[in-house]
Amino acid sequence: MGIGTYLALASVLFGIGAAGFLVRRNMLIQLMSIELMLNSVNVVLLAFNRAHPGNHDGQLFAFFVIAVAAAELVIGLSILIAYYRIKKTLDTDDATLLKY
């Protein structure tokens, strides 16, 4: 299996994530879409690490991404909970106060 396959998989994952982020209106689902995009990047990193096995930079970066994504998710979920308590909904169409 060549590196192209991994990259294709990552591209597809990223596309699904991006499309999900743009299309869905539920913030929870959008948060999950973001995770999907982050993980597609992880796949790329691991794939290149396998293709160039001289060091473990790719794997190290993947761990970094996972750690940062975990922290980001904690903050994101807390915001969602706080938001839900105020608005009783998670629909982004109702969260448009921050505009011109």
Added chain:
Amino acid sequence: MHPETTQQLMLLLIILFPLGGAVFNGLAGRYLPKGLVTLVAVGSVAVSFVLAVLSFIELYGLSHDHGAGHAALVYHFYEWFSVKIPGGTVVPIDVRFTMDSLSGVMTLVVTGVGGLIHMYSVGYMGEDEGYPRFMSFLNLFMASMLILVLGSSVPVMFIGWEGVGLCSYLLIGFWYENRDYAAAGRKAFVVNRIGDFGVLIGMFILVGVAGSFEFADINQAAVNGQFQGDFPIWLFGMAPSLATVACLFLFLGCTGKSAQIPLYVWLPDAMAGPTPVSALIHAATMVTAGVYLCCRLSPLFITSDVAMSVIAVTGTLTALLAASIAVVQREMKKILAYSTVSQLGFMFAAVGVGFFAAGFFHVFTHAFFKACLFLGAGSVMHAVHAHGDADIFKLGGMRKYMPTTRWTFLASCLAIAGFPLTSGFFSKDEILLGAAAQIYRGDDPLIHGVGWFVLIGLTLAAVMTAFYMFRLYFLTFTGEYRSADQSGAHPYDAHPHESPASMTIPLMVLGTGALVVGFLGLPHVLPITGTHLDQWSWWGHWMHSSVAGQPVPEELHIVNLASGLAFGAMAIGISAAWVLYRNKSEDLLQQKIPARLYQLAFDKWRVDELYAATIVNPIKKVATVAGHADMTFVDALMTKLPSFNVRESGRVLARMQNGVVQMYGAVMIVGLVGVMAWYWTPHSSIQAEFDGKSVALSTPPGLGYEYRWDANSDGDFETEWSGTPSTSFEYGDDDIRGVAVFIINSQSGATKRVEVGEEWVSLPLESVIPAEFISAQDSGFEVRVDGRDILFRKPFARTKGMGSKEIRLPMGSHGRLGSARVVGRPLVEATLEVRNAFGNARVTTKEIALPFDTESPAHASLTRPRDEVFR
């Protein structure tokens, strides 16, 4: 430090102490206790006075060593900047201070009288909430005035000149909450600006002729006759001399600063300022700056009879006009203000008849008695709690309440009236003597006429001076206090009191000075006929080195005439005032002269109204029109239109900020795609640098790019793919693709690209010959490349120029074509291929004009001097 330097450094410190006080009180004064503010303000001037006295003693000693006062203390601080005048001379403007006999006396007057008035202000202004500000401005004034006096060149003096104008403005409008007072300050400033323009023009003429800004050099140039030439611009068919024009412009400045016709109108209004300001700035020091300037440049002024006559007549007219107004005014400070204008007229009349030392003597004595009079008026106003000014018809009987003020006021009144043996007696006598002397000098009708006019005019003015001063004295200090029973309209405080010691001590010092300083002008050679002014009194002797002057005539009766006139004028004036006003409360003069005449004089001859109708209002109208134009065109076009554009485009773009997170995500992805598209293909450009025979080619590096070069574009890449973005190549004959013909003419440069080959290419004629020289028969040039040479020809050329023959120019050499310079440079083409990590490649080519012939050392012609190539 060298002892001499230390003594000269004192000149700088004399100025720096008040300046430091001004900065200190201006910045920190309002947060500090009043005592500290007083200590700094008065202390700095006191130190300055002590230093001035020490310097003066030093100067006095020097003048004994060098004889007849030919000595000066000079402190060169630094060179400020320099200017280049027509003729190419570079004239430095030095910050340099000089104390000679003239500026030395003036420095003593400024610091001495100034110090006393600072002390007086402690009592007078102590309760005002703007006290620190007031003291700061006063100190700043002292510093500016000292720069004016001590500056040894015109520009440095001008800094002080402007500085005192600024302080005058600030202090007149000190109570700026009152709109009238603020307007008075503005008026003073604007009127003075008109005069300052004259000083500037005068200064330019001076430096243009004398080639120096230093007073000493300008005076030396005047003595050498450099100012005798005709002024290059003729006015109304007359050809005035350079000296006349320069002096008249400088005198315009003097009329502004020293309140002479036609610019005197600001000084009476300036009485809106606090009384110490009137005493210091608008009586004793600043307003005499014009006289000081005339004396400073007296060797120049004395060379122009026309300018001197103008000054004498203007001074006399001013003295008469102001005195006639002062006779009927009702308010203390207003009378004193017109009196000041009138006395300044006396000084200028003295200058105009060539008795500079006498004029400056009057400056000196006037500083004492007029400062004392103003401070006395302030003391009275303080006693009766009058604000702004005091109506003398509501006062009276003050001698009972305030004896110190009364005696000092009386002393000063006697001095200004010219009572024998007081200071004013000596100075006014000398001025009248100068006028009488002018009548007997030479046989020029202009000189004689001016002399008669000045003599008669000043005698009349002297009569009026004595009259209005004693009118003021009698109405204020004799009779009964008219506000005691509080019956009249707006009466003053019923219980006047003598002022505190901080105010009476300056009064006593100045009053004493008003009586005795005249003895400096006491003749010690009698009779004084046939001598120079400088030989018959200490004053004249002392001033002799720094100011010029006319001699006293031979005839004894002239001197007696002048003394007799002065004494008679004084006696008539005081007697009339005694009869009309002593112990009286009515204005009896009003009943004795026609009512309309009285009213006209009371309205100051309506000069302000005349100026308003002829100058001020037309300018205001123009300003209104200009203001509307500004609002309609400038504001609309320059301000409203751009702001409209920004606002409306912002309104449209703001719609994108709709708060929906999907929208932002979509925009982000569009941007990402754009960036990706940019990076999909590589981008490059070629730069060439010429390094000896080889050419260094390079391109801006890009991440992940690989390069290969084909420097001569023959389809054969010299380098393999590599990450280095540069290469080096030596071009040969075969690489030349064509020639770039550079045409460098007087207007612009042009480039024409010519291919190698047999074809002739035409060159537009405009590129080699200026358009106005092209005639109808001329046709354009043609150019062709032949091997390593460039051929030029002019087909059908029957006229001038090259004819029909061809010119051969080796590549890289310079040649001449028409009026233009031409040089041909070999053109080569470089190719670069770049590929990026996506495997996309791009080919870039560039034509490069080599600056020299690549193979032979013929390009040495480039290093030859240009002239050799062309001639």
